[in-house]
Amino acid sequence: MQDDTAGELDLHQLEAAVHLGMSPTAFAQLLDRGVLPSHLGHDGRHRRVTLRDLEAHRDARFALRQDLAQQARERRRPSYGPESDTADVVIVA
Numbered sequence: 001m002q003d004d005t006a007g008e009l010d011l012h013q014l015e016a017a018v019h020l021g022m023s024p025t026a027f028a029q030l031l032d033r034g035v036l037p038s039h040l041g042h043d044g045r046h047r048r049v050t051l052r053d054l055e056a057h058r059d060a061r062f063a064l065r066q067d068l069a070q071q072a073r074e075r076r077r078p079s080y081g082p083e084s085d086t087a088d089v090v091i092v093a
Contacts, residue, residue, distance in 0.1 A: 008050045008052060009050065012046055012048060013027060013031070013047050016049045036054070
């Protein structure tokens with residue numbers, strides 16, 4: 001990690017991937033697709049990401065996962081039982 005002159009923390013691509021818990025290759029694909037803004041470091045060879053952008057992406061990804069999990073839970077609810085709106089079913093043995 002390195003301090004930027006503007007007072008923001010810069011992370012190397014590998015450090016950022018570890019911070020998000022993903023492989024460096026998958027993280028590079030995020031950068032290639034423009035999902036996360038990046039810039040070249042002082043050496044002009046390695047892409048870097050600000051910690052603020054990285055945490056904003058992590059928070060947005062977490063919120064999306066929570067939303068998708070809630071939708072999946074709602075789809076799994078049975079269409080029978082006391083909370084059901086379906087008609088009563090009588091089983092004749």
